[in-house]
Amino acid sequence: MASDTTSSSSVSAFVSSLILNLIIFTIFVLIFVTFRLKFSAVYQPRATIETVPAEKKADPQPAGPFSWIFFILSRPESYIIEKAGVDGYFFLRYLVTFGFLGVIGGVFLWPILFAVNATGGGTAKGFDIISLSNVTKKWHVFAHLFCSWLFFGLIIYTIYKELIYYVSFRHALQVSPKYASLQSSKTLMIDNVPESLLNEESLLRLFPAVTNVWFTRKTKELQKLVKKRDKLAGKLEGGMNKVLNKSMKIRAKAIKKNKALPEPENELVSYIPEKKMPTYKDKPIPFVGQKKKLFTEGFDEVGELNTEISTQQETYPAGFDKTGSVFLEFISHLELQRAYQAVPYSKELKLCRRFTNVAPEDIIWENTGLSFKTRAVKKTLAVTVLTLLIIFWAIPVAVVGAISNINYLTDKVHFLKFINNLPDKLMGIITALLPTIALSVLMSLLPPFISKMGKVGGCMTVQEVNKWTQQWYYAFQVIQVFLVTTLASAASSSVTKIIKNPSSAMTLLGQKLPPAANFYISYMLLQGLSISSGTLARIVPLILSFVLGRILDSTPRKKWNRAHSLGQPTWSVMYSLYGMFTVIMITYSIISPIIIAFTTIAYILIYIAYLYCLNYVLDHAVDNRGRNYPLALFEVFVGLYLGEICLTALFVFRKNWACVVLEVLMIVVTIISHLYFRWIFEPLLDTVxxxxxxxxxxxxxxxxxxxxxxxxxxxxxxxxxxxxxxxxxxxxxxxxxxxxxxxxxxxxxxxxxxxxxxxxxxxxxxxxxxxxxxxxxxxxxxxxxxxxxxxxxxxxxxxxxxxxxxxxxxxxxxxxxxxxxxxxxxxxxxxxxxxxxxxxxxxxxxxVPVIRDEADLSNGFNDPAITAEEPKLWIARDPVGLSTNFVKLSEGKILVSDENAIYNEKGASMWTGNPPDYTEEVKG
Known part of the structure; x- marks a missing residue:
């Protein structure tokens, strides 16, 4: 009876999950197809927004409802590299590479393993009949052994091939005229520089081809002043726009109802009483600090801050002590590479860390110049916090895993017995859709905290934080989404029998491990159907643009940002999330090979969704120059180890020692390959x-x-x-x-x-x-x-x-x-x-080389606090002169502009041009 219930539950879970996800998929695709051309600002901003640089502009797409698929798939490789960016190109390559491996795996593995499993002598039902759990004949598992050699060996070779390609591509990219001309490609950052070398003379003796030297300095106090000024300037801009909006709505309402207008029209107090004017506190702590008038004392204070900041900036560098990090700009990319490769061989710089290919905006300035001991303490703290989080995060994740097999717990948890009486479809929703959604929500909460811990741990660059986040989030994914969920699912399905006979725990878990793949079938359906179509449908941006955006965006700047800002992909999160697909596919490819089909479908659908979004919707993120890709390739070895260990454990449970020895041999080959790849490729990843x-x-x-x-x-x-x-x-x-x-x-x-x-x-x-x-x-x-x-x-x-x-x-x-x-x-x-x-x-x-202004380049690697300019506030011009009064009131204190923004007849502000502080962005 239990077996029939299990089979019914797994099949009903699959059917329920498939139907619900297909419905969601259909709705999202219809939304995208219907609104794709109508709301171009949401669905193809890269093709329509005028501030997008020419090289990032996407080609116009055909009007047919599905012709965009064939259009985007027909774009040449060079087009994808340019429009999606190098990081986007390699992310897409990751998806298509392992999607292709899934196809190859299915072609070679299914005819063998499906036949062997189906005739394995077991009594399994549903999907379990074509999994290893249906094999009771001892010698049948040799088929699984040799199939694992074939498939795992193919994956190892693919990693090797892709690492060769990435290295070739990275080297070709670095020497291209565009990248070789970037200041970031000619600048070497060295951390923990000895005191004896913290002068230009000594550094030029070591590196005679250096053209510019920047030392990091103690600017903490200046950074605080700049942050305080920016925060107060933001309050001023928000406050001015708030009272102007309110005044114009009062005026528009009076005109509409033919009532007398407030007099005098150009005085703010005619619309808003003095006692209701905005105030602020000089300390952000609640109930602490003196309340001040924003439009009098606020203007005065920001003017004083401007003067104080400007005075300190003028004393730079004499008034600021060095902190131990240095930026060296070389005459060419060739000289930079020579120096970068030489640093580890210098006796004086042997303990220093080196960075290159990072732009000034990529530096985490508060972490520059940390001593070796301080950085070690901060990193230990961050690692400890994340390690403890992994441990305790297992509790809610284990609950989610148990829900996927909750019908097994009813014998011992009596208040859950009502679940046995539920209809199969409802049981399918509870055991399939509910846990997969809950797991996705749980894991989505982690990346921001992990990134924060990276900064706390002393990461020097945004790229380093990105790498830190990818490694830790991937660890969370593997431990929580795979290990904890799988073990919880397998344990919950065996809990009654284990309680009756504890000595059978390992055998029972071995039997229940293959059926645990049923949870991941539902997980892949959710990711492949709902997530991919949701990526295209862009429901949240659509709602924000046309509903919430009109309510939340009350200033010209917010409205301009809504119309011109593009979302950016988070590569560390995306590689970790979809790298988990690879772990699931590899681990269960031999144990329950049906999982390959759902993983491959998920890869293909997500590839198409992101191929579109990376070309038409999303902007380029921080330039990692594809560096997440080899990291993700090395992380695939985790999936190989897990797949081989699980398979070995299942051979042990069956006491087939010949297969155990031969599978251990495969583990040894995998370890040797992993170490060899690291030895020959890691020195090539960041050097040319x-x-x-x-x-x-x-x-x-x-x-x-x-x-x-x-x-x-x-x-x-x-x-x-x-x-x-x-x-x-x-x-x-x-x-x-x-x-x-x-x-x-x-x-x-x-x-x-x-x-x-x-x-x-x-x-x-x-x-x-x-x-x-x-x-x-x-x-x-x-x-x-x-x-x-x-x-x-x-x-x-x-x-x-x-x-x-x-x-x-x-x-x-x-x-x-x-x-x-x-x-x-x-x-x-x-x-x-x-x-x-x-x-x-x-x-x-x-x-084409990138040409930048020499003055901009000379200040390139100074702390932003040193070069920070006075804020420029933006308000809308009104017909009665209230905005003009603010412009006059701010003179000599802070720049306020009412250019390129007006009020319409309904009293709502609207932008007509770019903000006063807008500049075309040139990175590198």
Missing amino acids: PVGATKEADAGIEGAYPMKDQGLKQIKEEGKSYFVGGEDRELTNLKSADDRSSPFADDNANFDDGKTQQTNTNSVAHEQSLFSDSNTAHDLEKIGSLDNEEKPLREANQYEANSSGSNMPKLSNFANPSLVTDFLNKFHKPRQYQSFNFCRSIMPSSYH
Whole structure:
């Protein structure tokens, strides 16, 4: 009876979850299709907002209700890189890579495992009949063993292939004219610099190619003043707009009802009594601090703050002590890379941390200059807090896991017996939809707190916080969403039998582990159907724009921001969330292979949703230059370990020791692969071999060796950088000035003619996973082009590739030559995903250097408190002159502008142009 109930529950849970999620999916898709063109500000702002830079502008999409799918899937790889950004491109690549692995896994695993499981001798029902739980015959599990070798080995090789591609792409990206010209690509940040080196003379002796030096300094007091001023300025802008809005509504109402207008019309007190004018407190603590008048004392105080801040800024740097961190800007990206690679080999800088590829706005300035001990204490505190949170977060998550098998608890928890009498459909909702939604809500609460702990723990850059968040949130996902939920689900389904016979606990849990996959089937249905369609439907932005936004946005600035601000993806959260899909798919791929189907469907639907949003809706976030991708690839090993350990445990429960030994062998292979990949790839992720930079600068081939992707060059450059004394200075400066010299020595040392010929001959076939275009890439011509011709050639090539597709077409597999080509690209990544190929797919805009104002560059890496400008407040111009009075009242204290904003006949403010402090954003 229990088995029948279990089967009924699992099937009803699936059916209920499928029906509900399909209904939600249909509603969301209909909303998107209906409003996509009508409300372009919500559904395609990247194509319509005028402040979006030209290189980020999305192409107009066709009007058909579903033609956008074929349109966006047909965009070439270069287009996706440019519009979605490098980080968006690699996120999409992650989804399509593991979605494709799911397809391959299903094709090879299902015919074998479904047949073996179905004839395994068990009495399971429902989905469990095609899972390992239905196998009671001892020797049948050898099929699962060898299938695990095949599938897990394929995943390990895919990680290897993708790491090769990322390194090639990252190096090609870094040497592209756009990225190589960025100030962030030429600036090295060093932390914990010894006191003896905290002067320009010593640093220039070590790094003679440096052009600018910035020391971090103790600006804590100045930072407080700037924050206080900004907060008070915000209160002033909000207060002025509030009283102006109220006054104009009173006036509009009087006009509408033909009543007498307040006199004098241009005096604020005619509309609002003096006693009701806005006030503020000089201390934000409730019931503490003196109450002050905002429009008199507030203006005076912000004027005083402006004077005090300006005075301190003028004394910089003499009035501020150094704190131990330094920014060094080099004459070129090549010199930056040489220095970056050399830092670990310097005796004086051996204990220092180094950062590059971070812009001034990416620095967490309050954490610069922390001593080694202070940073260690802060990090220990943050790690301790998050570790305790993982432990205690398991309690609510375990409850959620138990709900998915709540029907098993009714024998011992008597007040739950009424659940047995519920209809199957309602039982399905309780055991499937309710826990998956609750789990998603629980996990969504964590990322902001984890990011905060990263800053508390001493992270120096936004990129470092991003990495910290991805690692910790992924740990939460694996421990809570997978381990705790799975064990709670398996334990709750066995609780009655375990109580009766505690010694059978391990055997029972082993039997119940495969059926626990039923929870994740519902979880994948929720993510694949509801979340993907919800991403497209954008219900919350739609409501905010047309309902709540009109209520909440009461100032011209808020309304302007609503119309012009774009949402940004949080890569750390997204990689962790969808990386969990990979863990679930890998772990249950052999135990309950049906999960592969639902995971793959989820990947495909989410890929399509984000392919659209990253091109038409979302802005580029902080530039991580794709760095989340290799981190996510290494995190896949967690799923491999869990899958192999679970499978080994199930073999142990069946006392099949031969399979146990052979699966342990697979674990050893996985560990060795993991360590080997870290050894050969981690030194390449944040560095660019000098050969790659020289090749890009001089327009020649052969200086970049694909056999080790420049690993030998990096080590030798680092070791030799500080050798040579005074001669080193001449070498640095000469190499920085002479960009056209041939680098024959590098060709001789790091590449041979055979490799050169192989790379050259193969490039006509080089395509990535995203593209099925057959356009040949004539890279042999690169060496014969000078620096002026090369961007034009590559721009033309970008246009020629515009017919390429970003996902493999199933029809291609009917063509034997294309299948052969695909297999060649898959098993020869160093040949078909080379540095030269990655250079060929860069967008045309990446071949144009970024030119910025010299004054802006010279102040680039100073603490923002040093360069902070006085706030510029924005109010709407009214027809009677109230706003003009505010402009006059603020003179000499703070800038108030009523330009580009007016009141309409209904007394509502509206913007007509950009805010007074608007500037075009130029990053890097």
